[in-house]
Amino acid sequence: MTLFLLPSILLVISAVHAFQFEELAHYVDSHQEEYVEALRDWVAVESDSSDVLKRPELHRMMEMTAQKLRSMGGNVQLVDIGVQELPDGQTLALPKVVTGQFGSDPNKNTVCVYGHVDVQPAKIEDGWATEPYNLTDINGNLYGRGASDNKAPVLAWMHAVEAYQALNMELPVNVKFVVEGMEETGSNGLDAMILAQRDTFFSDVDFIIISDCGWLSRRPALTYGTRGNCYFFAEVEGPKQDLHSGVYGGTVIEPMTDLIGILDTLISPSGKILVPGIREAVAPLSDEEWRMYQDIEFDINDYKSKIGVNQLMYTNKVDLLAHRWRYPTVTIHGIEGAFSAPGSKTVIPAKVIAKFSIRQVPDMEPAVVKKQVTDYLHSVFAKRKSPNTLKVTMIIGAKPWLADTKHALYEAGRTAIKKVFDMEADLIREGGTIPIARTFQDVTGKSIIMLPIGGFDDGLHSQNEKMSRYNYIEGTKLFITYLNEVAQIKKSV
Ligand SMILES: *[C@@H]1O[C@H](CO)[C@@H](O)[C@H](O)[C@H]1NC(C)=O
Numbered sequence: 119m120t121l122f123l124l125p126s127i128l129l130v131i132s133a134v135h136a137f138q139f140e141e142l143a144h145y146v147d148s149h150q151e152e153y154v155e156a157l158r159d160w161v162a163v164e165s166d167s168s169d170v171l172k173r174p175e176l177h178r179m180m181e182m183t184a185q186k187l188r189s190m191g192g193n194v195q196l197v198d199i200g201v202q203e204l205p206d207g208q209t210l211a212l213p214k215v216v217t218g219q220f221g222s223d224p225n226k227n228t229v230c231v232y233g234h235v236d237v238q239p240a241k242i243e244d245g246w247a248t249e250p251y252n253l254t255d256i257n258g259n260l261y262g263r264g265a266s267d268n269k270a271p272v273l274a275w276m277h278a279v280e281a282y283q284a285l286n287m288e289l290p291v292n293v294k295f296v297v298e299g300m301e302e303t304g305s306n307g308l309d310a311m312i313l314a315q316r317d318t319f320f321s322d323v324d325f326i327i328i329s330d331c332g333w334l335s336r337r338p339a340l341t342y343g344t345r346g347n348c349y350f351f352a353e354v355e356g357p358k359q360d361l362h363s364g365v366y367g368g369t370v371i372e373p374m375t376d377l378i379g380i381l382d383t384l385i386s387p388s389g390k391i392l393v394p395g396i397r398e399a400v401a402p403l404s405d406e407e408w409r410m411y412q413d414i415e416f417d418i419n420d421y422k423s424k425i426g427v428n429q430l431m432y433t434n435k436v437d438l439l440a441h442r443w444r445y446p447t448v449t450i451h452g453i454e455g456a457f458s459a460p461g462s463k464t465v466i467p468a469k470v471i472a473k474f475s476i477r478q479v480p481d482m483e484p485a486v487v488k489k490q491v492t493d494y495l496h497s498v499f500a501k502r503k504s505p506n507t508l509k510v511t512m513i514i515g516a517k518p519w520l521a522d523t524k525h526a527l528y529e530a531g532r533t534a535i536k537k538v539f540d541m542e543a544d545l546i547r548e549g550g551t552i553p554i555a556r557t558f559q560d561v562t563g564k565s566i567i568m569l570p571i572g573g574f575d576d577g578l579h580s581q582n583e584k585m586s587r588y589n590y591i592e593g594t595k596l597f598i599t600y601l602n603e604v605a606q607i608k609k610s611v
C-alpha cells in the first residue's frame with residue numbers, strides 16, 4: 119500500500135515546487151561570516167578601472183570572479199573584448215568579461231544577472247576613515263571601496279545560487295552571469311560583446327536582472343527607470359592667443375563673456391529649460407505616476423542634510439522626485455581654458471570650452487536634442503553679433519531606460535520583497551544613467567529589472583563607501599526568493 123502511495127506524494131511535492139525559504143534563509147544566516155570574508159577578499163583587490171597602473175589588479179579581479187563561478191560548478195568563460203586606446207596612442211588590454219551559466223533546462227526560465235567588479239578610485243587621503251581596500255566592520259556596516267558598488271551585490275547573487283546548491287535544492291530557474299570590469303569608466307567593449315553574443319549566450323535568456331543601484335530610503339525598492347544624458351561641449355574662440363586684460367581689455371570682444379552669455383540662456387533660475395522644444399517633448403506626468411510618487415518613502419529633510427543645502431528647487435516630495443527622475447535638467451559642469459588656478463591672473467582667455475549636459479528622459483531623442491541645443495545656442499550667439507566663433511558638439515548621447523512596472527518581473531519583485539522584508543516595495547527610478555540597461559533592452563529585446571540591495575546611504579563613488587551586513591545578508595535572501603518568484607512567470611514562447 120505505502121509502496122504505491124509514496125511516489126504519488128513525491129510527485130505532488132515536486133509539482134508545486136515547494137520553496138523551502140526557511141531552510142535557505144537559515145543557511146544564509148549561518149554562512150554570514152563566510153560571505154563577509156568573501157567580500158573582504160574582493161574589496162582587497164584594487165580593481166580601479168580608471169587607473170591604467172591598476173590594470174593587473176583588474177585582470178586579477180576578473181580571474182577571481184571566474185574562479186568563484188567555476189568553484190560553484192558553472193560553465194564559465196572569460197570573454198576577450200579587445201583593447202583600449204590610451205590618449206598617448208598606446209593600447210591596453212581590457213579586462214575580460216566573465217560569463218557563467220548554471221543550468222540549461224529548456225522548461226525553466228533563464229535569468230541573466232549583470233554586475234561589475236571594477237571600482238572607482240579611492241585613497242585614504244581623500245578623507246576615508248578606514249583603509250578603503252581593507253574591509254572594515256563598524257557597527258554592522260562594512261566599509262570599503264566597491265563594497266556596495268558593486269561587489270557585494272555580485273557576491274550576493276553567487277551566494278544565492280550556492281545556497282540552493284548546498285542544500286541540494288534544484289535551482290528554480292537557469293541562472294547566467296555577465297560580470298564586467300569597465301563599468302566605472304563607461305563599459306568599454308561591453309556593447310560590442312552583447313551584440314556579438316546576442317544569438318548565442320543571450321539567445322535563451324528570458325530576463326535580465328541588474329543590481330547596480332540602491333534603495334531610496336530604508337524601504338526596499340525596485341528600480342524601473344534611469345535618465346539618459348546628452349553631454350555637450352560649447353567652444354568659443356577669439357584672439358589667436360591669450361591676452362593681457364590691462365593691455366587689451368576694452369578693445370577685444372572676449373570669448374569668455376560670449377560663452378557665459380550663451381550658457382546663461384540654457385536654464386532659468388527656477389530650473390526651467392529654455393531651449394525650445396525640450397520641455398514640450400517630455401512625457402507628461404500621469405495621475406498614476408503622481409500617486410506612485412506620493413506613496414514613496416522620501417524624507418526631504420534627510421535629503422537636504424545629506425547634501426548640505428537648506429533650500430531645494432521644489433518644496434514637495436512629488437515635485438522633487440519627479441524632477442530627479444522623470445524630467446530633464448541642464449547642468450553646467452565646467453569651462454576648459456578658463457583661468458581656474460588660485461591667485462589673480464589678469465588674462466583674457468583666447469579660447470574657452472564649456473561642458474554641460476542635459477539628462478534625458480522619455481520621450482526625448484538624443485539626435486533631436488543635439489539639433490535643438492546646437493540651433494538654439496547658435497541663434498543666441500548670433501544675436502550677440504560677436505566676431506568670435508562658436509562650435510557646439512554633443513559627445514555623449516545616452517538614452518534613458520524605462521520598464522513597465524506591471525510586468526511580471528516587477529510583480530515577482532514585489533512578492534519577493536514582501537516575503538523577505540515584510541514591507542511593500544518602493545517603485546523608484548534613478549536620476550543617473552546606467553547605459554547598459556538600455557543596451558540590453560535594445561540589443562537583446564529582453565525585459566529588464568533593476569533589483570537593488572544597496573542602502574540609500576552607502577556613499578557610492580564617495581569616501582567611506584559601505585554595505586551594511588543587513589542589506590548584504592537580507593539581500594542574499596531576497597535574491598534567493600526572487601529566483602523562485604521568477605520561476606512562476608509563464609515562459610514566453
Ligand atoms: C586591516 O584592518 C585591520 C583592522 O581593522 C588591521 O588589523 C589589518 O592589519 C589591516 N590589514 C591591512 C592589509 O591593512
Ligand SMILES: [Zn+2]
Pocket residue numbers: 234267268301330331
Ligand atoms: Zn555600479
